[in-house]
Every structure is written in C-alpha cells, then in structure tokens.
Amino acid sequence: MTAAIEPQGRRPRRLTAGRIGVYMFLVTAALFFLLPLWIMVMTSLKPMEEIRLGNILSLPAAMTFDAWSKAWSSACTGLECNGISVGFWNSVRILIPSVILSIIAGAINGYALSFWRVKGANVLFGVLLLGAFIPYQVFLYPLVRIFSLTGIYNSLLCIVLVHVIFGLPTMTLLFRNYYAGLPIELFKAARIDGGGFWSIFLRVILPMSTPILVVATILQVTGIWNDFIFGLTFAGRENLPMTVQLNNIVHSTQGERAYNVDMAATMLAALVPLVIYFVSGRWFVRGIAAGAVKG
Amino acid sequence: MTAVSVRDVSVAFEAVRVFDGLSLDIEQGEFIVLLGPSGCGKSTLLNAVAGLLDVANGQIWIDGRNVTWEEPKDRGIAMVFQSYALYPRMSVRENMSFGLKMAKTPRAEIEKRVAKAADLLQITPLLDRRPDQLSGGQRQRVAIGRALVRDAAVFLFDEPLSNLDAKLRNELRVEIKRLHARLGKTTMIYVTHDQIEAMTLADRIVVMKEQKIQQIGSPDEIYRRPANLFVAGFVGSPQMNFIKGRLESTGEGLSFLAGDRHLPLSSYPFVTTPVPGQNVVLGVRPEHLEITGQGLWPGFKVDIVEPMGADTVIWCSDGTGSLQVRTTGSRRAAPGDNLTLHVDALQVSLFSAETGDRL
Numbered sequence: 001m002t003a004a005i006e007p008q009g010r011r012p013r014r015l016t017a018g019r020i021g022v023y024m025f026l027v028t029a030a031l032f033f034l035l036p037l038w039i040m041v042m043t044s045l046k047p048m049e050e051i052r053l054g055n056i057l058s059l060p061a062a063m064t065f066d067a068w069s070k071a072w073s074s075a076c077t078g079l080e081c082n083g084i085s086v087g088f089w090n091s092v093r094i095l096i097p098s099v100i101l102s103i104i105a106g107a108i109n110g111y112a113l114s115f116w117r118v119k120g121a122n123v124l125f126g127v128l129l130l131g132a133f134i135p136y137q138v139f140l141y142p143l144v145r146i147f148s149l150t151g152i153y154n155s156l157l158c159i160v161l162v163h164v165i166f167g168l169p170t171m172t173l174l175f176r177n178y179y180a181g182l183p184i185e186l187f188k189a190a191r192i193d194g195g196g197f198w199s200i201f202l203r204v205i206l207p208m209s210t211p212i213l214v215v216a217t218i219l220q221v222t223g224i225w226n227d228f229i230f231g232l233t234f235a236g237r238e239n240l241p242m243t244v245q246l247n248n249i250v251h252s253t254q255g256e257r258a259y260n261v262d263m264a265a266t267m268l269a270a271l272v273p274l275v276i277y278f279v280s281g282r283w284f285v286r287g288i289a290a291g292a293v294k295g
Numbered sequence: 296m297t298a299v300s301v302r303d304v305s306v307a308f309e310a311v312r313v314f315d316g317l318s319l320d321i322e323q324g325e326f327i328v329l330l331g332p333s334g335c336g337k338s339t340l341l342n343a344v345a346g347l348l349d350v351a352n353g354q355i356w357i358d359g360r361n362v363t364w365e366e367p368k369d370r371g372i373a374m375v376f377q378s379y380a381l382y383p384r385m386s387v388r389e390n391m392s393f394g395l396k397m398a399k400t401p402r403a404e405i406e407k408r409v410a411k412a413a414d415l416l417q418i419t420p421l422l423d424r425r426p427d428q429l430s431g432g433q434r435q436r437v438a439i440g441r442a443l444v445r446d447a448a449v450f451l452f453d454e455p456l457s458n459l460d461a462k463l464r465n466e467l468r469v470e471i472k473r474l475h476a477r478l479g480k481t482t483m484i485y486v487t488h489d490q491i492e493a494m495t496l497a498d499r500i501v502v503m504k505e506q507k508i509q510q511i512g513s514p515d516e517i518y519r520r521p522a523n524l525f526v527a528g529f530v531g532s533p534q535m536n537f538i539k540g541r542l543e544s545t546g547e548g549l550s551f552l553a554g555d556r557h558l559p560l561s562s563y564p565f566v567t568t569p570v571p572g573q574n575v576v577l578g579v580r581p582e583h584l585e586i587t588g589q590g591l592w593p594g595f596k597v598d599i600v601e602p603m604g605a606d607t608v609i610w611c612s613d614g615t616g617s618l619q620v621r622t623t624g625s626r627r628a629a630p631g632d633n634l635t636l637h638v639d640a641l642q643v644s645l646f647s648a649e650t651g652d653r654l
Binding site for chain 2: 183189
C-alpha cells in the first residue's frame with residue numbers, strides 16, 4: 001500500500017460573501033413569489049369574520065373548508081348558483097378533444113414538413129409561423145362571422161375547432177424542430193423498407209416522439225385550460241370554461257365580497273396547471289429547451 | 296449483364312444543379328466503390344440510385360428495368376447507412392423484419408430469412424436486444440442484416456464503416472468482402488472517402504470530384520495509372536510525389552527535365568503524343584523512389600524519418616523541393632544523411648501541367 005497523495009494548498013472556501021449574497025437573493029425572490037400563494041391559501045381557509053380583521057398573513061384561527069365547498073358547488077355565477085364545478089367540467093370537455101386533436105395535427109404537420117419534401121413546404125411553414133405571431137384579437141371578429149355563417153357558433157365544436165386552429169402553429173413548430181433533430185437516415189431506411197407516409201409516421205417516427213408528445217401535452221393543457229378570451233367568445237353560454245366562470249363568481253357578488261370563496265375558486269381553477277407543472281417539471285424544462293435551441 | 300445503369304443523370308436541389316449528365320454502367324455481381332472527398336456527389340449519386348432523391352434528367356436502370364420513377368422499395372435494392380439508422384424502439388429482430396412485414400411477407404418466410412441472415416452475420420444472440428444495447432460494430436452488423444433479408448439484387452452502402460473505430464473497421468471491411476463473395480451474384484455499390492476501403496473492396500473504383508467522374512478502373516489501374524493529377528494525389532498514402540518540369544528532346548529521345556535533374560522517358564508508355572518543350576508534372580509514388588549507391592538523382596538530404604513498422608517513410612530534399620521515399624522498415628537513416636535516388640521511367644506518371652491529364 002502506498003500513501004495517498006493529498007492535494008496541496010489551501011482548499012477553496014465553501015462559503016464566501018458572494019455565495020451568501022446569492023442565496024439571500026434567491027430566498028427573497030422565492031418568498032416574494034410564494035407570498036401571494038400563501039395569502040390565497042390562508043384566506044381561503046378562514047371564515048369571513050377572521051378576514052375582516054385584516055391580518056392577511058396570519059394562519060387561520062378556526063380553519064374551515066366551507067369556502068372551498070361553496071366555491072365548488074354553490075357560489076353564484078350571475079343568476080345561477082352552482083359554483084365553479086360546472087365550469088370545471090366544461091373546461092375538461094373543451095380540454096380533452098382540443099389537446100388531442102391539436103397535438104395530432106401538429107405532429108402530422110411537423111412530420112410532413114421535416115421529412116417529406118413537400119413542394120412549398122418552407123412557404124407553408126413561414127405562413128404558419130406568421131400565424132403564431134399575430135395577436136389573437138385580430139381574428140376574433142372574422143372568426144365569429146365565419147362560425148355564425150356555418151351555424152356552429154357558440155358550441156363545443158366551435159371552441160374545440162378554435163383551439164385546434166390556434167394551437168397549430170406552435171404545435172407544428174414544436175414537432176418540426178424535434179423531428180429535424182432525428183437522423184434523416186432513419187427515414188430513408190424506412191422508405192427503402194417500404195414504409196409509406198402513414199406507416200413510417202405510426203411505426204417509426206411516433207414511437208420515437210414520447211418526449212415531445214409530453215411537452216406538447218403540457219403546453220396545450222396549460223394553454224387551453226388558462227384560456228379566457230376564446231372560451232368567452234366561442235364556447236357559448238352552456239360551455240363556458242372555468243376561467244370565465246371564475247371571473248363571473250368574483251364579479252357577481254352582492255354586498256360584502258366573499259374573499260375566502262373568491263380565493264378558493266381561484267385555487268380550484270389553477271389546480272390543473274399547477275398539478276401539471278409539479279408532476280412534469282423535468283419534462284417541461286427539457287421540452288422547452290429542445291424546442292427553443294434546435295431549429 | 297448490366298445490373299445498374301445510370302444514364303445521363305442530373306440531380307438538382309431546389310434550383311442548384313448538383314450534377315449533370317452523369318453516366319455509369321455496373322455489371323452484375325460487381326463491387327463498385329464510389330471514392331471521393333466529401334461534397335463530391337458520391338452520396339448524392341447513391342441516393343439517386345436508391346430513389347431517395349428525384350433525378351431532374353436522365354434514367355436509372357436496375358436489372359434491366361427503368362426504375363427512374365419507382366419507389367425505393369420497388370427497385371430491388373437494400374441500403375446500409377453510416378449512422379446505422381436502426382429503428383430505436385424495435386428489437387433487432389423487429390428491425391430486420393420491418394421491411395418484410397411492410398411487404399406482407401408470410402410470417403414463416405420472415406422468420407426463415409431473419410434466422411439465415413442473423414446466422415451469416417453471427418448476430419443470432421442479439422436478436423431480442425434493442426439497438427441501444429448494442430455496440431457500434433454490432434449495430435452496423437444488424438444494419439447489414441436488415442439489408443440482407445431483403446434479398447436485393449443491389450446493395451448500397453453509404454460510408455458504412457466511417458463511424459467505427461479503426462480495429463472494428465478493419466474487421467467489418469473483411470466481413471463485407473467475404474459477404475460479397477458468398478452472395479455471389481449480388482451487386483454492391485459502396486460509397487467511401489477512405490482509399491483503403493476502396494482499394495481493398497472494389498472490383499472497380501469510381502473516383503469522383505466536384506460532381507464529376509474522374510476515373511473508373513480497377514484498384515490497380517487507379518493506383519498505377521491515375522488519369523489525372525487529382526486521382527494521383529487523392530489515392531495513395533503517403534501521397535505521390537509531384538515534380539514540376541518540362542519535356543526535352545535529347546539524343547536518346549524524350550527526357551523529363553527539372554532544374555539539373557533529368558529522367559529519360561524512352562520506355563514511358565505515353566497515351567498521347569508528347570510535345571517537346573511542354574510543361575509537365577512528374578508523379579512518382581514514394582515506394583518507386585529507390586535509394587541506391589549510384590542513381591540518377593544524387594544530392595538529397597534526409598529531412599525527417601517516419602518509421603511505420605513494416606516500412607519507413609523518409610522525407611528528403613535537395614533544396615528546391617521535398618520528396619517522400621518509402622523504404623523497408625529495417626532501413627535506418629538520420630536527418631542530414633546524404634541520399635542518392637533512382638527512378639524507373641516505367642513506374643512514373645506524367646501529367647500535363649496545363650490540364651492535369653495523364654500524358
């Protein structure tokens with residue numbers, strides 16, 4: 001056995017003034033962003049008497065979930081008093097077909113644009129990208145007119161269609177960039193093996209798309225769930241999504257404002273994106289990086 | 296019989312012509328190597344034969360059929376790629392049977408062919424693994440196996456060994472050659488920039504540069520009688536020595552003259568009629584420069600000695616230019632030693648200084 005050779009010289013110090021400063025900044029920033037959440041949760045768990053005292057940062061003395069259950073099932077959204085649960089299920093009904101259809105459309109678009117030398121592919125892609133950068137508001141009135149003429153305005157089909165159309169540019173961009181990173185030789189090998197447009201897509205490309213499918217799902221679920229203006233404009237009274245219902249709850253109070261109910265309803269509306277972010281954080285970051293850096 | 300015939304083919308990307316009017320006939324069972332530096336169009340030509348690129352003009356015939364507008368799968372070809380291009384989510388077995396499944400081959404037939412190919416390439420124990428569980432050499436074996444099960448008349452290889460390390464490259468090279476011999480009637484077109492692969496594998500080498508065919512010939516022909524300066528310089532390592540000079544008429548016929556050195560060319564097999572006074576470039580392979588006691592060219596000094604085991608490369612110069620001499624591995628030399636060189640006019644190549652073509 002030989003003696004281990006020790007590194008020589010002074011060890012670099014673990015804790016320096018600069019390091020402490022950085023941590024202090026990070027902790028402060030974290031507190032700053034966590035504070036609203038804290039206030040919301042605490043307020044939603046307090047009865048109104050306690051809220052009137054004004055200590056918005058304090059823990060609830062008599063914790064109660066009344067506000068949550070009221071927000072869910074009996075808060076008034078205008079004339080009806082069925083809580084935000086109606087909006088929740090509306091949002092789910094809008095969300096599921098919109099997410100699935102827009103991802104399918106985006107994946108097929110991206111696949112066709114990056115692997116098949118479609119004539120005018122670059123022009124098409126440019127036009128699609130342009131679509132991603134034009135403010136949505138510009139399209140609202142023409143779309144309302146178009147849907148009115150075709151007779152599907154104010155329906156579930158209408159709002160789903162709108163989400164699919166507006167999801168197309170981002171989804172196409174996302175998938176195209178991901179597929180551009182796959183080796184073209186794989187596609188060539190599949191061509192020689194006799195694969196056609198659909199069989200190569202379904203049997204070779206799609207099985208390799210898991211990461212980008214996860215990312216696309218995250219983006220679309222959060223995006224569509226948080227949508228307000230399309231839901232308000234196109235969904236119709238029967239299908240108003242949760243975000244619109246939330247707005248109605250907050251703005252249709254008579255007399256004293258029920259802060260605890262408002263807070264609970266807001267938390268409920270934010271729950272889906274929150275869960276998505278927490279569950280998929282790693283994937284989310286990875287996908288954003290993949291989509292942004294390559295291309 | 297002609298297996299593959301490329302007739303006056305042009306390929307264009309968008310508006311840019313990649314190559315124009317290229318023609319090439321390949322016999323059945325032949326091993327053809329397309330050799331050239333990157334960007335010379337060799338892979339483009341291969342892709343055009345495979346049907347992965349549309350030709351702008353001309354025709355491609357395989358096995359007596361005009362396949363110019365046929366899908367890659369219908370051309371009777373199989374292809375092996377540099378990056379292996381194995382389907383990552385499929386097992387080795389699924390990778391190899393994918394093409395047959397697409398062609399709706401009966402299951403028993405698929406299994407028979409996969410088993411046969413796997414046996415031939417010694418990858419039977421790997422059949423149930425996924426590509427990411429294989430080494431580079433195993434992956435390329437699987438890729439060759441996937442091509443093999445197609446029972447194609449023509450095999451296309453696109454730099455199949457370039458991603459492998461030197462030792463594996465040698466092993467697989469020999470294996471590909473053995474495979475070609477065993478398959479008998481299968482035509483192979485092999486793209487590479489590696490001259491050793493080209494020399495060892497090919498029946499005929501097609502040397503390409505800047506989208507044009509420079510020379511077609513057997514490895515021996517390409518090596519001994521290069522058609523122009525590019526071929527002469529590209530093939531052979533260490534590189535051929537080039538000496539600028541001119542032709543002179545002397546009493547004993549034509550001679551090559553460079554400074555005060557000369558080389559009588561009475562035995563040189565000219566392919567064109569030489570013009571006395573013409574500016575030429577003399578090409579001599581390093582192994583054709585002989586170190587002798589008394590030779591034609593005295594007065595060289597050893598510059599650098601590179602022992603390579605089997606042989607030694609000596610760089611020497613006479614003040615005006617530097618030459619590489621390849622000699623036996625046992626020869627010792629030290630920088631500064633004096634050398635006298637001898638050249639045999641039968642072993643050299645003469646090129647026109649103007650056009651670069653062989654004289």
